[in-house]
Amino acid sequence: MLTSLKQEKLLLLALLAAVAAYPLEHLLLNSGQGAALSAGLVLIGFIVIASMRVAHHAELLAEKVGDPYGTMILTLAAVLVEVVILAIMMNNEASPTLVRDTIYSAVMLDINGILGLAALMGGIKHGEQPYNDDSARTYSVMILTAMGVSMVVPEFIPETDWKVYSAFTIGAMVVLYTLFLRMQVGPHSYFFSYSYPEKRRHKEAQEQPHAVNLSWSIGILVFGVVVIGALAEVMSKTLDLGLEGTGAPPVITAILVAAISAAPEILTALRAALANRMQSVVNVALGASLSTVILTVPVMEAMALYTGQPFQMAMTPVQTVMVFITLIVSAINLNDGETNAIEGMTHFVLFATFIMLSLLGL
Numbered sequence: 001m002l003t004s005l006k007q008e009k010l011l012l013l014a015l016l017a018a019v020a021a022y023p024l025e026h027l028l029l030n031s032g033q034g035a036a037l038s039a040g041l042v043l044i045g046f047i048v049i050a051s052m053r054v055a056h057h058a059e060l061l062a063e064k065v066g067d068p069y070g071t072m073i074l075t076l077a078a079v080l081v082e083v084v085i086l087a088i089m090m091n092n093e094a095s096p097t098l099v100r101d102t103i104y105s106a107v108m109l110d111i112n113g114i115l116g117l118a119a120l121m122g123g124i125k126h127g128e129q130p131y132n133d134d135s136a137r138t139y140s141v142m143i144l145t146a147m148g149v150s151m152v153v154p155e156f157i158p159e160t161d162w163k164v165y166s167a168f169t170i171g172a173m174v175v176l177y178t179l180f181l182r183m184q185v186g187p188h189s190y191f192f193s194y195s196y197p198e199k200r201r202h203k204e205a206q207e208q209p210h211a212v213n214l215s216w217s218i219g220i221l222v223f224g225v226v227v228i229g230a231l232a233e234v235m236s237k238t239l240d241l242g243l244e245g246t247g248a249p250p251v252i253t254a255i256l257v258a259a260i261s262a263a264p265e266i267l268t269a270l271r272a273a274l275a276n277r278m279q280s281v282v283n284v285a286l287g288a289s290l291s292t293v294i295l296t297v298p299v300m301e302a303m304a305l306y307t308g309q310p311f312q313m314a315m316t317p318v319q320t321v322m323v324f325i326t327l328i329v330s331a332i333n334l335n336d337g338e339t340n341a342i343e344g345m346t347h348f349v350l351f352a353t354f355i356m357l358s359l360l361g362l
Contacts, residue, residue: 011224014050017043018230025234029241037242043235044256047228048263051081054224055264057217064214077221079291082106082261083299084229089236089257090303096311099300100151101254104319106292107143108354109255109262111326114269115285116347119333122273122281123341129278132194136334138183139286144327146176146293147315150301151323155314162310170298170305177294194279249361262288278339286330318362326350 005012021028021043028039058077086102095101122129150169157165184192239253265284272280297313304310315323329350333343 008053008220010049011053011220011227014046014053014231015227017046018227018234021231021234025237028234028238033242033244033246036238040235040239040242043231043238044260047085047231047235047260050224050228050231051078051260052264052267054081054221054228055268057221057224058264059268060217061214061221076291076295078261078265078288079295080225081228082257082292083296084225085232085236085257085260086296086300087303088229088232089253090300090311095250095253097250098254098257099296099311100313100315100319101251102257103151103292103296104315104323105251105255105258105354105358106262107147107289107323108326108351109258110265110285110289110292111330112347112351112354114262114266114288115281115330116344116349116351117266118269118273118281118285119278119339119344120341120348121270121344122276122278123339123344125274126276128338128340129273129276130194130338131278131282132192133335133337135192135279136282136286136330138180138192139282139290140327140331140334142176142180143286143290143293146173146290146297147323149173150293150297151313151315152320153314159310163305166301166305166310170301173294173298180290180294192279192283249358251358251361255358282334316362318357322350322354322357 021039028036054077058073061073082102086099089098119129149172154162154165154169239256243252265288269281269284272278272284300311301313326347329346333339333346
């Protein structure tokens with residue numbers, strides 16, 4: 001028990017930060033904009049630390065159950081962190097476009113950032129990297145459908161009908177995810193796995209598996225999410241005050257939220273790419289994008305219906321163009337069952353474009 005607690009020293013450090021942040025919240029908010037911004041950035045660091053521990057235990061559970069269940073656990077853990085942070089920030093009267101911008105930023109980060117960098121680095125090291133192209137096609141068409149229904153069509157819905165369409169969106173996302181989940185863990189689970197060469201499988205079979213305490217990992221995962229929620233409560237207030245009047249683009253906060261939840265996925269995907277396991281990269285990057293849209297949207301829409309306060313879900317023209325370019329490039333690149341460095345670079349250039357547009361406030 002003591003050994004296990006020592007391994008969680010970073011999470012315990014994040015817990016101490018949360019315990020200290022609450023009594024100091026009033027002082028931080030009244031010590032000037034600079035102090036508030038510094039405190040917000042420090043708290044973001046602790047949130048990342050806690051999310052890394054959550055992802056670590058999700059990864060242990062993933063190793064225990066194997067693909068496709070493993071990557072499903074990893075992506076769900078990341079989305080859970082994102083939903084908790086978003087719900088708390090929206091409760092603190094954040095920007096009405098925060099949810100939209102966070103989902104958009106997460107998709108750009110997952111597909112163009114994570115997948116692009118992983119394919120680029122993996123391609124430089126291994127050349128062409130194989131994977132199951134059925135998974136890429138399934139993910140891409142579902143991401144396009146989910147984003148179209150929840151983030152493009154709302155532009156044409158009259159304000160008087162937002163509750164009706166919001167309820168429809170929740171139902172549509174639930175139906176989509178239910179079918180996807182049945183496919184991923186049921187008769188079509190082979191869509192999301194890949195049989196690597198016999199030599200590699202033999203090598204992996206000789207490796208000693210990690211001893212996983214399921215109850216402990218699940219408990220730490222839940223505890224970590226609670227700590228993240230506590231830190232996010234204070235972080236959202238200090239960050240809002242710290243950025244107020246600085247001229248920083250509004251989307252910066254959304255990018256930070258998306259980056260916090262995606263930080264563990266980046267490491268997982270890069271390790272998989274360098275180990276020549278591109279199927280794991282595709283599952284993590286595209287699976288995280290799909291889960292972000294298809295799970296975050298109904299939760300936040302339900303919150304809007306409950307509070308009676310709508311928020312802006314329709315993407316801007318620039319965001320819509322970037323999403324469509326990304327999904328078109330993804331559909332072309334991920335259509336042949338192999339990735340390479342050139343394909344990775346195309347996605348990474350799109351990610352750099354997303355960052356540039358965000359800095360320009362577009």
